[in-house]
Amino acid sequence: MGTLYLIVKRSLARHAFSSCVTVAASALAAGLVLAVFAISAESRRAFTGGSIGFDAVLGARGSPLQLVLNTVYHLETSPGNLSWSQYEAARDDPRVELALPYAVGDSYRGFRVVGTTPEVFTRFELHEGETFRFQGQGVPFEPSRREAVLGATVARALGLGRGSRIRPEHGVAVPAGHALEHEEEFVVVGVLEPTNTPSDRVIWIPIEGVFRMGGHVLRGAGEEFEAEVGEAIPVRHKEVSAVLIKFAGPQAGFQLQQKFNRAGSTATLAWPIGRSIAELFDKLGWVNRVLELLSYVVCLVAAAGILASLTNTMNERRLEFAILRALGARRRTVFAAIVLESSAIAGLGAVLGFAIYAILFFVVAYLVEERTGVIVQLFEFHPAFLLAPLGMVFLGALAGLLPAWKAYSTDVATNLSSV
Amino acid sequence: MALLEIHGLHRAYRTAGGEERPVVRLEAYSLAEGEQAALAGPSGSGKTTLLNLIAGILRPDAGRIEISGHEITGMSESERDRFRARNLGYVFQSFHLLGGYDALENVLLGMSFGSRPDRNHARTLLERLGLGERLGHRPGEMSMGQKQRVALARALANRPKLVLADEPTGNLDTENAEIALGLLREVCREEGAALLLVSHDPAVLETFERVDRLEALR
Numbered sequence: 123m124g125t126l127y128l129i130v131k132r133s134l135a136r137h138a139f140s141s142c143v144t145v146a147a148s149a150l151a152a153g154l155v156l157a158v159f160a161i162s163a164e165s166r167r168a169f170t171g172g173s174i175g176f177d178a179v180l181g182a183r184g185s186p187l188q189l190v191l192n193t194v195y196h197l198e199t200s201p202g203n204l205s206w207s208q209y210e211a212a213r214d215d216p217r218v219e220l221a222l223p224y225a226v227g228d229s230y231r232g233f234r235v236v237g238t239t240p241e242v243f244t245r246f247e248l249h250e251g252e253t254f255r256f257q258g259q260g261v262p263f264e265p266s267r268r269e270a271v272l273g274a275t276v277a278r279a280l281g282l283g284r285g286s287r288i289r290p291e292h293g294v295a296v297p298a299g300h301a302l303e304h305e306e307e308f309v310v311v312g313v314l315e316p317t318n319t320p321s322d323r324v325i326w327i328p329i330e331g332v333f334r335m336g337g338h339v340l341r342g343a344g345e346e347f348e349a350e351v352g353e354a355i356p357v358r359h360k361e362v363s364a365v366l367i368k369f370a371g372p373q374a375g376f377q378l379q380q381k382f383n384r385a386g387s388t389a390t391l392a393w394p395i396g397r398s399i400a401e402l403f404d405k406l407g408w409v410n411r412v413l414e415l416l417s418y419v420v421c422l423v424a425a426a427g428i429l430a431s432l433t434n435t436m437n438e439r440r441l442e443f444a445i446l447r448a449l450g451a452r453r454r455t456v457f458a459a460i461v462l463e464s465s466a467i468a469g470l471g472a473v474l475g476f477a478i479y480a481i482l483f484f485v486v487a488y489l490v491e492e493r494t495g496v497i498v499q500l501f502e503f504h505p506a507f508l509l510a511p512l513g514m515v516f517l518g519a520l521a522g523l524l525p526a527w528k529a530y531s532t533d534v535a536t537n538l539s540s541v
Numbered sequence: 542m543a544l545l546e547i548h549g550l551h552r553a554y555r556t557a558g559g560e561e562r563p564v565v566r567l568e569a570y571s572l573a574e575g576e577q578a579a580l581a582g583p584s585g586s587g588k589t590t591l592l593n594l595i596a597g598i599l600r601p602d603a604g605r606i607e608i609s610g611h612e613i614t615g616m617s618e619s620e621r622d623r624f625r626a627r628n629l630g631y632v633f634q635s636f637h638l639l640g641g642y643d644a645l646e647n648v649l650l651g652m653s654f655g656s657r658p659d660r661n662h663a664r665t666l667l668e669r670l671g672l673g674e675r676l677g678h679r680p681g682e683m684s685m686g687q688k689q690r691v692a693l694a695r696a697l698a699n700r701p702k703l704v705l706a707d708e709p710t711g712n713l714d715t716e717n718a719e720i721a722l723g724l725l726r727e728v729c730r731e732e733g734a735a736l737l738l739v740s741h742d743p744a745v746l747e748t749f750e751r752v753d754r755l756e757a758l759r
Contacts (some may be wrong), residue, residue, distance in 0.1 A: 124653070124658070125650065125653040125654070125658075128642075128646065128649075128650065128653075129650075132639075132641040132642055132646075133641070135641065136640070136641040441637070442639055442640075445637045445638075445639060446639075446650075446654075447598070447622070448596070448598060448625075448631055448633075448637070449625075449626065449631070449650065449651045449654055449695070450622050450623065450625045450626020450627070450651075450654035450655050451622065451626075451654050452619050452622045452623070452654075453618070453619075453622075454619075455654070534593075534598045535590070535593045535598050535599050538593075538598075538633065538637065539589060
């Protein structure tokens with residue numbers, strides 16, 4: 123084995139340029155395979171398996187996926203509104219432990235504004251027994267005041283803190299420079315500790331503040347109503363974008379799903395939340411298949427590169443093989459040396475492929491976190507971490523078979539005497 | 542006691558026209574253990590082919606070659622390879638050192654196919670041949686004379702019973718040729734290896750007590 127190692131090492135060094143190019147191609151191929159499989163699996167896990175603190179989302183009749191994307195991940199637009207009475211019905215249902223009303227539709231410098239009740243800070247538990255924690259002296263907003271609480275990413279990205287003042291803009295995803303600012307100004311009274319969830323990208327304000335924002339028209343009673351300063355808003359006019367629900371027991375999901383999702387209902391209960399997202403991933407499965415196929419093709423191209431590179435060196439190496447044979451090396455020894463060399467190129471590439479994977483992953487993870495607040499884990503184990511390097515080495519070994527056969531077939535006497 | 546015995550050896554090449562052209566015909570030849578002998582013959586007389594037959598690199602069309610009582614003509618190719626690695630040393634006219642390897646590695650590689658590479662022995666041999674300062678040098682960094690001494694060290698590294706030398710001084714100037722030949726014969730003697738050298742150079746041949754002409758052995 124020491125002899126084979128020496129032969130391979132010296133050959134790689136002698137053909138340093140082609141060795142580097144083929145190792146780089148193999149690294150790219152292995153990195154791509156790792157990225158396609160691991161990022162896809164980890165993204166799915168992060169979006170469907172992470173704790174979001176709620177069991178279901180109640181919203182207007184429509185797509186559960188849109189409802190979940192809008193309320194949980196703060197993407198897309200709201201599919202419509204529910205009346206306040208529908209929220210109250212959900213809140214008062216004995217099968218519901220906690221129901222939080224969400225009113226959305228405004229934003230501030232790219233971050234979404236969510237109107238809700240202070241219960242989001244006092245009763246909502248992101249994990250078992252763990253409510254939102256405030257940084258420093260931060261406190262929840264007063265429901266009757268124009269106060270705001272910022273998620274950690276919002277505060278960091280916009281350089282805001284306690285005492286800062288913000289004026290929400292009408293609409294979401296409005297291009298910079300085209301935003302229409304509301305006149306109402308909200309004072310930041312608290313900044314939350316990071317949670318590594320989409321909540322880090324939210325600006326929380328009292329739901330009453332959303333109702334009373336200039337230009338907001340309430341249609342809870344079917345007719346249009348605009349709140350007046352100093353006057354109470356009749357409950358029948360109030361409406362919410364969605365209600366986030368925590369169930370009181372394990373059977374509640376089935377029962378409430380039947381209640382809200384029955385024919386003729388004006389509401390939709392998205393439950394379980396993870397399933398809606400999983401359906402999205404399933405729908406996008408063909409994209410993954412295409413990417414997988416592409417990564418396989420890149421692997422084959424890399425293996426073809428190894429084959430071409432080694433085959434090109436075979437002519438100049440005939441004398442080397444003849445000398446080795448004359449020294450007593452058996453045919454299978456030179457055959458093994460070439461297969462080992464091609465496997466080593468692929469193996470080195472596979473190792474470097476982890477670096478390519480890490481780079482790709484960091485880019486994807488950054489983009490996912492930037493847009494959704496969801497954290498995807500780089501080092502979460504995936505079978506591809508084992509299978510991709512092994513597969514690459516196997517392909518490399520296969521690519522070495524033809525040049526190895528040429529080395530195996532080298533005629534010793536002819537090649538020794540040709541010099 | 543005979544180390545090498547050859548009987549009725551015949552090897553021919555088939556030309557493109559299908560004609561069989563004999564290259565080696567040797568009725569009988571023997572070499573004793575530790576003996577040093579030269580085989581003379583003009584270019585194209587089959588000297589190199591004969592050495593390749595003795596080394597087991599080629600198979601004869603007919604005849605028998607025995608080395609230390611082992612009939613190598615009856616062995617499989619793999620067995621001949623193993624036998625060659627363990628029992629024979631081969632010195633080529635063009636040295637045939639491996640370009641990407643330094644002097645020590647060339648010798649170690651020569652050892653590795655027959656036994657466990659002995660770094661100390663390889664180093665000692667190279668030092669004995671005056672290459673102590675050149676262990677880490679590659680062939681491209683050495684003179685012709687130095688290259689031939691590395692090739693010599695490689696041929697002797699496995700303590701072979703028989704060293705085959707094919708025009709070992711053919712690519713050297715007169716001074717280096719004398720030095721290389723002297724070293725080759727001296728080290729073979731010290732190591733107890735028999736030497737069979739083929740050459741057409743009268744200056745080389747006249748240094749041997751036993752010189753056989755290939756034509757006479759047919």
